[in-house]
Amino acid sequence: xAIIKFIKSKLFVGLYLLIVLMPTAFxxxxxxxxxxxxxxxxxxxxxxxxxKYCEYDFFADHTKREKRYFEKNCPFESSSDIAEPKEIQEDxxxxxxxxLYQSDNFSLFLKEKPITDPDIDPYFxxxxxxxxxxxxGQIVDELTIRWHHTHDFGFTDxxxxxxxxxxxxxxxxxxxxxxxxxxxxxxxxxxxPQKLKFEAITVKTSGEQINFPDNLVVFANADxxxxxxxQCLKEEFNNECHDGNIYTYYLNEIKKNTALLxxxxxxxxxxxxxxxxxxxxxxxxxxxxxxxxxAPFPYFNDLYSCEIEGLKQELIRIEKELAKK
Numbered sequence: 082x083a084i085i086k087f088i089k090s091k092l093f094v095g096l097y098l099l100i101v102l103m104p105t106a107f108x109x110x111x112x113x114x115x116x117x118x119x120x121x122x123x124x125x126x127x128x129x130x131x132x133k134y135c136e137y138d139f140f141a142d143h144t145k146r147e148k149r150y151f152e153k154n155c156p157f158e159s160s161s162d163i164a165e166p167k168e169i170q171e172d173x174x175x176x177x178x179x180x181l182y183q184s185d186n187f188s189l190f191l192k193e194k195p196i197t198d199p200d201i202d203p204y205f206x207x208x209x210x211x212x213x214x215x216x217x218g219q220i221v222d223e224l225t226i227r228w229h230h231t232h233d234f235g236f237t238d239x240x241x242x243x244x245x246x247x248x249x250x251x252x253x254x255x256x257x258x259x260x261x262x263x264x265x266x267x268x269x270x271x272x273x274p275q276k277l278k279f280e281a282i283t284v285k286t287s288g289e290q291i292n293f294p295d296n297l298v299v300f301a302n303a304d305x306x307x308x309x310x311x312q313c314l315k316e317e318f319n320n321e322c323h324d325g326n327i328y329t330y331y332l333n334e335i336k337k338n339t340a341l342l343x344x345x346x347x348x349x350x351x352x353x354x355x356x357x358x359x360x361x362x363x364x365x366x367x368x369x370x371x372x373x374x375x376a377p378f379p380y381f382n383d384l385y386s387c388e389i390e391g392l393k394q395e396l397i398r399i400e401k402e403l404a405k406k
Contacts, residue, residue, distance in 0.1 A: 113182035113189075118243035121156055122251045126267045128287050131156060137261035157255065157262040178213075181244065187277055188215040189244075191226075205231040209372065212242075212250070216277055224270065224279045226252060228372045234259065240370065248272040250279070254370065266378075268368065281368050286381075288325050295362035297388065299325050299332075307333075324385035331392035332357075338399045347402055360391040 125131060135155040137143075143151075152158045182189040193208040210227035213220050226242040237256040244250050254266035269282040284291040290298045302325055310330040313322040335353065342348035349355075364387035368380050 113246070115181055115248075116243065116245045117181050118251075119241055120243050120245075122241060122243040122253050122267075123245075123249070123269075125156060125253055125264065126269075126283075126285055128264050128267060128285060131264045132287070135262035135264070139259055139261070151261075155262055157257070182248075186216075186274065187221075187272075189213070189248075189272075190215065201230070212244075212279075214272065214277060214279065222278050224250070225369060225371050226250070230372065238372070240372070252370070266370065268370070279367070284368055289381075291365060291368070291384075293365060295358045295365065297361045297365065297384070299328055302326060302329070305329055324382070324389070328385055328389055328392070331389060331396060335392060335396055335399065338396065338403060342399060342402055345403075356395060360388065360395070364388050364391065 135151075135157060137151045137155070178190040178192050180188060180190040190213050192211050192213060194211055195208055196203045196206060207227075207229040209225060212224045212226045214222040214224075226240065228238075228240045230238045232238065236258045238254075239256050240252060240254050242250060242252050248271060250270040250272075252266070252268040252270070253264060255262065255264045257263070266284070266286055268284045270279050271282055272278070273280045281291070281293045283293070288300055288302070290300070292298070302323075305326050307330060310322070310326050314327070314330075335356070339348060339353040339356070343350055343352060364384055366380075366383075370378050370380065373379070
């Protein structure tokens with residue numbers, strides 16, 4: 082009996098250890114090649130200032146002082162802080178998928194999308210790079226993070242990125258012309274570990290800033306003129322109406338009329354902020370930026386269409402409320 086008890090106790094301990102240790106014995110070890118990309122990108126959100134520092138006529142003669150100022154202040158003049166691990170560099174053209182991170186929870190890998198457009202010369206243009214989020218061998222989300230297109234005279238249009246160890250992802254759209262370097266977009270994303278999705282945090286352009294999930298800020302435009310916008314709106318087929326100006330016009334009208342409703346005790350004091358937050362939340366979708374030659378990103382066209390339509394409907398509702406006795 083003692084022998085049987087001993088065997089049973091050993092068997093129990095063995096089974097217990099097998100159950101406890103099995104997940105670690107067979108689990109995928111965590112491995113990563115992060116950070117990866119151009120680290121300077123994360124600090125390049127001040128688009129207006131950078132564009133000013135990077136104005137530089139490449140075809141003109143410059144003094145040594147002007148050259149030093151340009152080289153010191155324009156961030157595109159130096160790319161020495163690009164983080165690209167040696168093993169990634171070596172395998173860059175040898176593998177279909179370049180894994181940056183692998184674990185039991187999820188994996189991250191880069192894959193190039195081949196150029197299929199016959200109008201794009203692969204000699205002067207690089208394939209688009211996609212960042213994929215993978216779970217148990219299945220792709221659950223993806224994000225375009227890089228392209229490089231060269232136009233006439235060597236002018237470029239690029240999307241560049243940086244990914245840190247906390248899975249923050251930064252993107253910028255930038256390039257170069259005869260007038261210097263330009264920056265048009267700065268975006269910050271992060272991976273949601275529960276949803277296993279790429280989530281936008283902030284997107285900035287020279288005209289707007291989007292703070293997800295529910296705050297669109299359109300910057301003041303020095304050229305905005307209320308009378309010009311009103312005249313533009315009367316002309317049904319006028320394609321010169323700037324979306325940002327139209328948005329500003331309707332937003333100001335709603336602010337003014339909502340204040341009248343509040344004054345008449347027909348709306349709470351925070352009625353405007355509540356409405357705007359609700360509208361922004363409904364219109365702000367996950368921004369994905371893909372290259373379209375000579376055209377703005379469709380994302381902003383769709384965003385303004387949604388916002389302006391929502392503002393129009395709210396203005397109609399408020400005017401009806403004000404008309405009541």
